[in-house]
Amino acid sequence: xxxxxxxxxxxxxxxxxxxxxxxxxxxxxxxxxxxxxxxxxxxxxxxxxxxxxxxxxxxxxxxxxxxxxxxxxxxxxxxxxxxxxxxxxxxxxxxxxxxxxxxxxxxxxxxxxxxxxxxxxxxxxxxxxxxxxxxxxxxxxxxxxxxxxxxxxxxxxxxxxxxxxxxxxxxxxxxxxxxxxxxxxxxxxxxxxxxxxxxxxxxxxxxxxxxxxxxxxxxxxxxxxxxxxxxxxxxxxxxxxxxxxx
Amino acid sequence: xxxxxxxxxxxxxxxxxxxxxxxxxxxxxxxxxxxxxxxxxxxxxxxxxxxxxxxxxxxxxxxxxxxxxxxxxxxxxxxxxxxxxxxxxxxxxxxxxxxxxxxxxxxxxxxxxxxxxxxxxxxxxxxxxxxxxxxxxxxxxxxxxxxxxxxxxxxxxxxxxxxxxxxxxxxxxxxxxxxxxxxxxxxxxxxxxxxxxxxxxx
Numbered sequence: 001x002x003x004x005x006x007x008x009x010x011x012x013x014x015x016x017x018x019x020x021x022x023x024x025x026x027x028x029x030x031x032x033x034x035x036x037x038x039x040x041x042x043x044x045x046x047x048x049x050x051x052x053x054x055x056x057x058x059x060x061x062x063x064x065x066x067x068x069x070x071x072x073x074x075x076x077x078x079x080x081x082x083x084x085x086x087x088x089x090x091x092x093x094x095x096x097x098x099x100x101x102x103x104x105x106x107x108x109x110x111x112x113x114x115x116x117x118x119x120x121x122x123x124x125x126x127x128x129x130x131x132x133x134x135x136x137x138x139x140x141x142x143x144x145x146x147x148x149x150x151x152x153x154x155x156x157x158x159x160x161x162x163x164x165x166x167x168x169x170x171x172x173x174x175x176x177x178x179x180x181x182x183x184x185x186x187x188x189x190x191x192x193x194x195x196x197x198x199x200x201x202x203x204x205x206x207x208x209x210x211x212x213x214x215x216x217x218x219x220x221x222x223x224x225x226x227x228x229x230x231x232x233x234x235x236x237x238x239x240x241x242x243x244x245x246x
Numbered sequence: 247x248x249x250x251x252x253x254x255x256x257x258x259x260x261x262x263x264x265x266x267x268x269x270x271x272x273x274x275x276x277x278x279x280x281x282x283x284x285x286x287x288x289x290x291x292x293x294x295x296x297x298x299x300x301x302x303x304x305x306x307x308x309x310x311x312x313x314x315x316x317x318x319x320x321x322x323x324x325x326x327x328x329x330x331x332x333x334x335x336x337x338x339x340x341x342x343x344x345x346x347x348x349x350x351x352x353x354x355x356x357x358x359x360x361x362x363x364x365x366x367x368x369x370x371x372x373x374x375x376x377x378x379x380x381x382x383x384x385x386x387x388x389x390x391x392x393x394x395x396x397x398x399x400x401x402x403x404x405x406x407x408x409x410x411x412x413x414x415x416x417x418x419x420x421x422x423x424x425x426x427x428x429x430x431x432x433x434x435x436x437x438x439x440x441x442x443x444x445x446x447x448x
Contacts, residue, residue, distance in 0.1 A: 033344035034256040111252030150286030187430035197291035
C-alpha cells in the first residue's frame with residue numbers, strides 16, 4: 001500500500017524545512033478550529049486553497065480524501081439545521097430548518113475543509129520519517145517518537161501479513177456475511193495478526209540488542225532552516241494573527 | 247469513531263488535550279524502553295485491523311477494537327492510540343490534529359477501563375470466564391467511546407444532542423460484534439500465546 005501519496009514532489013512547499021511547516025501550521029489550524037466567524041473560515045479556506053496550489057498536490061487523490069471527510073459533514077447538514085433554534089427557512093412535517101442552523105453547518109464545512117487542505121499541503125508533503133525526526137526537534141518525548149517510528153515502519157509489513165491471511169481465507173471460500181461464522185473468521189484473522197505482530201516485535205527487539213542499539217538513531221541529513229523558511233513561518237504567524245482581527 | 251476537525255468548541259478541545267496528556271504521561275512512564283517495540287508493532291497490527299470493514303446488517307462498519315487493545319496493552323494504550331490516530335491524521339486525514347486530544351481520550355480511556363475490568367474478572371483464569379470477560383471488555387470499549395463522543399459533542403453545543411443520540415444508537419450493533427470478536431480473540435490468544443494476555447500493563 002502506498003501511504004504517502006503527497007510526500008513526493010518538487011514544489012516550493014515540499015522544499016521547506018519540515019519543522020517550520022509543523023510549527024507554522026499548528027497555531028493556524030487551532031485558531032481556525034475554534035473560531036465561529038464565517039469570515040474567518042472563508043479566509044482560511046482561501047489560504048488553504050492557496051497552499052494546495054503552491055504544493056502542487058495530486059488532484060485526484062486530494063479529491064478522494066476531501067470526499068471521505070465531507071461525507072460526515074453531509075450527515076451534519078441533514079441533522080443540524082433541524083435541531084438549531086432560529087428563523088424558519090422551511091419545514092418538513094413537524095421539523096423546521098432554521099437559518100442559524102444552516103449558517104452553523106456551513107461554517108463547520110468551511111472550517112473542516114480549510115484545515116484539511118492546509119494540513120495536507122503542509123504535513124502531507126513531508127515524508128513520515130522526516131516527521132519523526134522533526135518531532136524530536138520539537139521536544140516530543142523520546143519514547144513516544146520511538147513508538148511512532150516503529151509503528152509506522154511496521155504498518156506495511158503487517159498490511160502484507162494481513163493480505164496473506166485474508167487471501168488464505170478467500171481461497172477457502174470465505175465470504176463475509178452477517179453470520180456468527182463470519183465474525184469468528186475475522187476474530188481469528190485479527191488474533192493471527194496480533195500474534196504475528198508480537199513475533200515481529202520480539203525478532204526486532206532481539207536484532208536491536210544484537211546490534212547494540214542504545215536508543216539513538218544516527219541521522220545523515222540534518223535539517224537546516226534557510227531564510228525562506230523563516231519568511232514562510234513569519235507569514236503563517238502573521239496571517240493567523242490577522243485572522244484574529246478579521 | 248473520530249470527531250472531525252472544526253466541530254468541537256475550545257473548552258472541549260482543551261479538556262481533551264489535558265486528559266490525554268495525563269494519560270499518555272502515565273502510559274509512557276509505565277512503559278519500559280524494551281517494551282517499545284512490542285507496543286509499537288501491536289499498534290501497527292491494530293491500525294491494519296481497523297481498516298477491515300465487517301458486514302453489520304445491510305451496512306458495514308470498521309473495527310475499532312479498543313477493548314482488546316486495552317486488554318493487551320494496559321496503560322500503554324494511551325500512547326499507542328495517540329500514535330495510531332496521529333498516523334491516521336497524517337496519512338488519511340481522518341480526525342485531524344486539533345481533535346487529537348479529544349479523540350485519543352475518547353478511545354483510550356474506555357480501553358484502560360477494559361483492562362481493569364479484564365484483570366478484575368479473570369483472577370481464576372478459567373477459559374470460559376476469559377472468553378466472557380473478553381466479550382464484556384469489547385462491549386465496554388465501544389460503549390464507553392460512543393458515550394464519550396456523545397458527551398464531547400453535547401458539551402460543544404446542545405444542538406448536537408440528536409446527533410449524539412444517533413451515534414450512540416448506531417454503535418449498539420458494533421458493540422455486540424466487537425464483543426464477540428474480542429471474546430473469541432482472547433480465547434484464541436489464551437490457547438496459542440498465553441504470555442501476551444499476562445504481559446499487559448507494561
